[in-house]
Amino acid sequence: MDRHNGSDSGKPASAAAAADGGRGAGTATPAYQRIKDYILSQVQSGHWREGDAIPAEQALAKTFGVSRMTVNRALSELASEQVLIRVQGSGTFVAQQKFEATLVDIRSIAEEIRARGHAHRSELHRLERGKAREPLAGQFGVPVGAALFHSVIVHFENDLPIQVEDRWVNPEQAPDYMQLDFTRMTANEYLMRAAPLQGVRYRIEALLPPREIADMLHIPPQEPCLVLHRQTLSQGRVASIATLWHPGSRYQFAGGY
Amino acid sequence: MDRHNGSDSGKPASAAAAADGGRGAGTATPAYQRIKDYILSQVQSGHWREGDAIPAEQALAKTFGVSRMTVNRALSELASEQVLIRVQGSGTFVAQQKFEATLVDIRSIAEEIRARGHAHRSELHRLERGKAREPLAGQFGVPVGAALFHSVIVHFENDLPIQVEDRWVNPEQAPDYMQLDFTRMTANEYLMRAAPLQGVRYRIEALLPPREIADMLHIPPQEPCLVLHRQTLSQGRVASIATLWHPGSRYQFAGGY
DNA sequence: ACCACATTAATGTATAGACAAATATAACTG
């Protein structure tokens, strides 16, 4: 892992305010919380990226004018929240962004398939500029007729179709969506990088597939499908709405805790 | 809230071991962890129940022979893990057991329906002593031929069947399962009380229902069902395995974060 | 180049003490 970035561009805004003598009387937020906020802002803004080493406790303590124990508390809590990873003797690092929901993992289907030791490939069936119609416009929060990108991709696991991904994307959040090479990177993977993911909403249902979907999955239209509707939120807006069709006989969601 | 129980029955087993001079050299587990373990054991064993006040930091510090800060760390961490609730000026209390998973709620279906403002009722279709066959025996970790309880219940939302609950239960974890009045309490609700829940594993798939299931749900056998397989763990063993059938047209799982 | 050893740096744990803030209880007052 590389040493921590010396980018002083984003100094703690509250560093001066922190010099109020330490434990102030009217301090609205405690010092450890200000430190947490600062670090979170650096991570979420992308200044400190995944794997980067962040300043050592001593350094932060000096910067914020607090004792090491206070910094320790901030970092320890962020580690328990899986924002940071701490390695004794080595340093503190920005953790992998944890997008995997507890149950339905948000990992890309490609990753999942490769994790099983199988081969993944995908076919692009459609890629177009579409116009927002209801109820899609309402879900995205854009006026009817606004431009939206639309893609339909089939994912294969060892040449067996495993998922049809029908996705609508907000051009403002991902302007170069149409120029992507989907054989190299899945739409999901691209979106995770382009627009920092803030949240996910999903809905699972069982449906019989329309003929078009059934054909792409190579299944008869009588075979039930597990359908995952997924909305990803970025910067307070809906960045992407995907409908993922899985053949019931070949796919299950699993989880636990 | 009542004052904390004076039950001295379960003194910290490691209280003596804790008197090794505090920070020992070869101490396998740190002091704060021993305190956490002790508190967790008291909560999970039921000695300290939901809402009970637990001893104050000072008291625990004295009992374990450590400083207040060390106890503070243990309690704060348990609070962040939602095992305890801390109220400044008042005390520390055992929190509500949190069973709700992030996505597929583990709440009873009855609760869910009532939360929607609808009426819930259930029909008991089968209640019997069965014998463990494979693969069930393997999943429970009992020998083939061992006794298991088996129930089939249909849940209604406003007289519309919404779920068929096909459940197998380990008699050792819930000996009086056969004597229950399932119209008053769902099997799930009972099991949550009888056997402290430690974990859940689940799997979701889309299937066409067998005729028996379709009949109970009042749907044609061509209608796909959302099937949730759920294993609940208690005391390190599988306490219950449920297969929950939902008509795809009437039910969806939803979640988000 | 390689291995063994010492040094340095970073986090992990723990302490004793201090004050702040919120709550609960006791004492006082009308």
Add this chain to the structure above:
DNA sequence: CAGTTATATTTGTCTATACATTAATGTGGT
């Protein structure tokens, strides 16, 4: 008795320090 005030209790935060543990780095010797 009710309302107010004082007091004690309990958790919340912070400090300065100490030593342990782990990892990375430097240093010598072979």
